[in-house]
Amino acid sequence: xxxxxxxxxxxxxxxxxxxxxxxxxxxxxxxxxxxxxxxxxxxxxxxxxxxxxxxxxxxxxxxxxxxxxxxxxxxxxxxxxxxxxxxxxxxxxxxxxxxxxxxxxxxxxxxxxxxxxxxxxxxxxxxxxxxxxxxxxxxxxxxxxxxxxxxxxxxxxxxxxxxxxxxxxxxxxxxxxxxxxxxxxxxxxxxxxxxxxxxxxxxxxxxxxxxxxxxxxxxxxxxxxxxxxxxxxxxxxxxxxxxxxxxxxxxxxxxxxxxxxxxxxxxxxxxxxxxxxxxxxxxxxxxxxxxxxxxxxxxxxxxxxxxxxxxxxxxxxxxxxxxxxxxxxxxxxxxxxxxxxxxxxxxxx
Amino acid sequence: xxxxxxxxxxxxxxxxxxxxxxxxxxxxxxxxxxxxxxxxxxxxxxxxxxxxxxxxxxxxxxxxxxxxxxxxxxxxxxxxxxxxxxxxxxxxxxxxxxxxxxxxxxxxxxxxxxxxxxxxxxxxxxxxxxxxxxxxxxxxxxxxxxxxxxxxxxxxxxxxxxxxxxxxxxxxxxxxxxxxxxxxxxxxxxxxxxxxxxxxxxxxxxxxxxxxxxxxxxxxxxxxxxxxxxxxxxxxxxxxxxxxxxxxxxxxxxxxxxxxxxxxxxxxxxxxxxxxxxxxxxxxxxxxxxxx
Numbered sequence: 001x002x003x004x005x006x007x008x009x010x011x012x013x014x015x016x017x018x019x020x021x022x023x024x025x026x027x028x029x030x031x032x033x034x035x036x037x038x039x040x041x042x043x044x045x046x047x048x049x050x051x052x053x054x055x056x057x058x059x060x061x062x063x064x065x066x067x068x069x070x071x072x073x074x075x076x077x078x079x080x081x082x083x084x085x086x087x088x089x090x091x092x093x094x095x096x097x098x099x100x101x102x103x104x105x106x107x108x109x110x111x112x113x114x115x116x117x118x119x120x121x122x123x124x125x126x127x128x129x130x131x132x133x134x135x136x137x138x139x140x141x142x143x144x145x146x147x148x149x150x151x152x153x154x155x156x157x158x159x160x161x162x163x164x165x166x167x168x169x170x171x172x173x174x175x176x177x178x179x180x181x182x183x184x185x186x187x188x189x190x191x192x193x194x195x196x197x198x199x200x201x202x203x204x205x206x207x208x209x210x211x212x213x214x215x216x217x218x219x220x221x222x223x224x225x226x227x228x229x230x231x232x233x234x235x236x237x238x239x240x241x242x243x244x245x246x247x248x249x250x251x252x253x254x255x256x257x258x259x260x261x262x263x264x265x266x267x268x269x270x271x272x273x274x275x276x277x278x279x280x281x282x283x284x285x286x287x288x289x290x291x292x293x294x295x296x297x298x299x300x301x302x303x304x305x306x307x308x309x310x311x312x313x314x315x316x317x318x319x320x321x322x323x324x325x326x327x328x329x330x331x332x333x334x335x336x337x338x339x340x341x342x343x344x345x346x347x348x349x
Numbered sequence: 350x351x352x353x354x355x356x357x358x359x360x361x362x363x364x365x366x367x368x369x370x371x372x373x374x375x376x377x378x379x380x381x382x383x384x385x386x387x388x389x390x391x392x393x394x395x396x397x398x399x400x401x402x403x404x405x406x407x408x409x410x411x412x413x414x415x416x417x418x419x420x421x422x423x424x425x426x427x428x429x430x431x432x433x434x435x436x437x438x439x440x441x442x443x444x445x446x447x448x449x450x451x452x453x454x455x456x457x458x459x460x461x462x463x464x465x466x467x468x469x470x471x472x473x474x475x476x477x478x479x480x481x482x483x484x485x486x487x488x489x490x491x492x493x494x495x496x497x498x499x500x501x502x503x504x505x506x507x508x509x510x511x512x513x514x515x516x517x518x519x520x521x522x523x524x525x526x527x528x529x530x531x532x533x534x535x536x537x538x539x540x541x542x543x544x545x546x547x548x549x550x551x552x553x554x555x556x557x558x559x560x561x562x563x564x565x566x567x568x569x570x571x572x573x574x575x576x577x578x579x580x581x582x583x584x585x586x587x588x589x590x591x592x593x594x595x596x597x598x599x600x601x602x603x604x605x606x607x608x609x610x611x612x613x614x615x616x617x618x619x620x621x622x623x624x625x626x627x628x629x630x631x632x633x634x635x636x637x638x639x640x641x
Contacts, residue, residue, distance in 0.1 A: 068442060115622055118629040121441045122384035126580045127625060129573060130618025141611040249569060250456075253449050260446050305462045312460035319453025326443045326450070327435045 011189045013182070030174055034167040042166035046238045048278045049170075049177040050231045055258040055270035056184045057227025062256070063264035064188060065220040066200030067116055068125045071132030072228050072255045077247035078135060079105045079229030080236040081145055084153050094156050098176075098233050105229020106222040113221030117214050132252050140244035150243025153236040163237075173234050180227060185267050187223070196220055197265075228255075250315070254281070257322045263334025272333045277318065284314040354485040356606040357599065362491045363560070364598020365498035369553035370575025371582065371590035372505065376546040379522045379585050381539055382441075383433065386448040389572025390455035391428070391547050392554030393565065395421040396470065397463050399555055400563055403471055410473050417555065418548050425547025429540045459565040470558035494556045501552050502591055508545075509587075518542060570614060574601075577621045583631030593632070 014020040034042060054076065061067050083101035086092040092100065115127045139145045156163040156172055163169045187193050195216045198206035207213050236242045254277065262273020288294045288301075288310050301307040329335050370388060377385045399417040402408040408416070432447050439447065472490065479488035509515040520528040521538045529535045553575070554568060561567050578597045582589025597617055605613035624632065 062442065068445065115626055119625055122378070122445075122584060123580055123625055123629065125384060125445060126573075126576050127618075127622050130577065130621060133573060134615040134618050137612060137615045249573075250453070253453060256446065256449065264442075301461070306464040309461040309464045312457040315453045315457030315460070317457075319450040319455075319457065322450030322453065323432050323447050326439060326446050327432075327437075330439075330443060 013186060013189070027178065030178070034170050039166045042170045043238070044279065044282060046166070046170055046173050046234075047282075048275045049173050050234050050238060051255075051258060051274035051278045052271045053177055053180055053231035053234070054228050054255050055262060055274040056181060056267055057224045057231070058255050059259045059262070059265065059267065059270045060184065060188070060196065060227070061220050061224035062259055063266065063270075064193065064200060065196040065217065067217070067220065068121070069112075069128040069221075069224070070125050070249070070252050070256065071112065071128035071130070071135075072224075073247040073249070073251040074132035074135035075105045075109060075225040075228035076232035076235065076251065076255075077139060077242075077244065078108055078225075079232030080242045080247075081139060081151075081232075082229070083233030084151055084236050084242055085145065087154050088151065093158075095158055098230060101233040102226045102230040105232070106226035109221040109223075109225020109229075110218050112225070113218035116217055116221060129249070129252075132247075132249065136244050136247050139247075145244070148244065150241055150245075153240050153242060156237045169238060173238065176230065176234065180230065181267060181271065184227070188267070192216070192219065200265075254318065257318055260322055260325055261332050263332030263337075266332075266334035269332055269334030269337075276333070277321075280317065280321075281314055284317055285311045287311075287313050351485060352606060356602045358485065358487055358491055360599035360602035361595060362494045362598070363602065364595035365494050366553050366557045366560075366571055366594075367574045367578045367598050368591040368594025369498055369501060369549055369556070370571055371578035371594045372502070372587060373546040373550035373553065374576055374579040375582070375584060375587055375590040376505075376542060376549065378579070379587075380518060380542045381433070383444045383448060384576070384584075385546070386445065386572075386576075387428065387451035387455060388546070388550050388575070389568035390452045390459070391421065391424055392550035392557075392572075393568040394424065394455055394459055395547070395551035396554035396558040396563055396567070397459055400468060400470055400558070401463075404468075410471075414555065417551055421547045421551030422544040425543040425545070426540050428547075429543035433539075433543075434536070456565055463565070465564060467562040467564045470555075470563045472559045474559075476559075490559060494560075497552065497556060501549065505549065505587070514538070514541065518545075574614075574617055577617055581621055581624060581631055583634030586631070586633045589631060589633030 009015070014023065033045065037045070054072065058069065058072055061069055079101045082104040083094075083097045086097040086100055087094060112128060112131050116124055119127055140148050145151065156169065158172070161168075163172050188196070195206070195211045198209060198211055199213065199216055199220075203213060258273040258277050259270060260273070261277060262271065263269030283290075288298045288307075297310060297313070298307060301310050325332055331338065370392070373388050373392075374385055377383055377388075395417050398420050399413050402413045402416060403410065428451055432451055433444075436443060436447060472493070474489040474493045476488055476490050479486055479490075479492065481487075509519060517528070517533045517538055518541070520531065520533055521535050521542075525535050528538075553571070557571050558567065561571075574597060575594065578593035579590045580593075581597060582591070582593030584590075597620075600620055601613055601617050604616040608616075
């Protein structure tokens, strides 16, 4: 039973021994994967890990604090560019440039959090949307950031150790992801996390309880932006190149889709959602090569549509998933997990 | 001085398009509190349908316009029936996600059907000739944009003022519960609202397509500007949205002409955020403080 008897049980990182054991097994699997997996699998896992960081960060904002952001591609871009620029133009080593990128992003998050003190719903959505667009515009028109061409990312290096193969990158990225995920779980169990949830449930009530609304709202934006910035920086190294064109509205929507699909207010759900959508995206891009359905779709495209446009099935499927989740399972994959758990709790009675 | 008037005319022309997109958004938002992010893609699909009719089937321009209006009306109704109606007690976030999902679907369909090619949209109006007013050239296409948007706004005004359906829509906007008690079929009105909004958006799409080039990304920017204009005007005020659209077009064009062409589209959002910080519910709507 998960009855809590005192406060310390509530703030424990691992609520039961089962959770602890499962987590340890999961981490062990993550640790031994690079010894078996091929280069492509590792690349996919890297992308999943990076997207998980974004999804966790966005979930802190959307799921826990109840604010809406359609501008997270902007933070992603800020993280990627600031890390790469710090390393290329200022010669800062990777180990300092990465957190610096996170903090620069967090600073922008704080600034974007300021309008959120007065705006809500569609008004906040348009403000964040505008922010995301503005970031891309400024980056792609500025010579300092390499303009439309973007810039090439230097190799990830920690002292004399240079992570240039997929497995080494995997080691770095996965370590950071695990640390950030655990940090997020911890943060959300703390005073800060409770303040976020209180703000989501009722701003007025939260304020009446003595929660400093401006402080915690901007903090939520800053933390969320920090996570996204770190993920953006890692993405720059995973793709070895950054260009402004890729940080568009569709990317922001995809991030939001990960959070929705995984489940609002659940760190585990964010990771699941990120994994599912990243995998689907990569698979749907090459759907015409899939056995069975591939030739059929190609035939349809040739007859009625355009064959070159077939990767667009990706957007159609993701859009359909987003709508289906809201209509049929508003809590996402986390909701499915909760229902399954409740069903089996009293088994076999 | 010439450039000044050129900028004013250009600003009004693009502002007219923004105003129509903004009106389309406000029509839906007022009735159902859904910020419709799919508006741009709905307009884009309509423009593509018009393009295909003209280009592949050789239909005349005015017939095409009529068919497109009917098509967009049906598209709006279908979207509402398929995506919005099944959602039970959705949150604001849920509604935003649904329309974003619809946007992704429409974007994908357009990309699949028409590819990423940039197509010129043929209109029977010239971009280069027009009438000279006091040494400033107003091109035919600008006049066309201008007149169409004004006619559309006039039609909307008359519709909301003098038709039974329009009045019923206003009733639903004010108080859906009371409207239902009075025997207004609120759900059918909602579907109709989406159709009407889609038509307004489609007209905007057909006005924007000749100015920009027609591709699946065509409406991304105008949609956001239209949304921004709607927010500027207050999201629940039809005249506010129209004025917001013109204002935004002018601000943007002047900034582009006098300060920096590259950051033209950024300034619109900077203005919006600044205005929202001072007046959180837009320029033309009274702000209600939320109570417990």
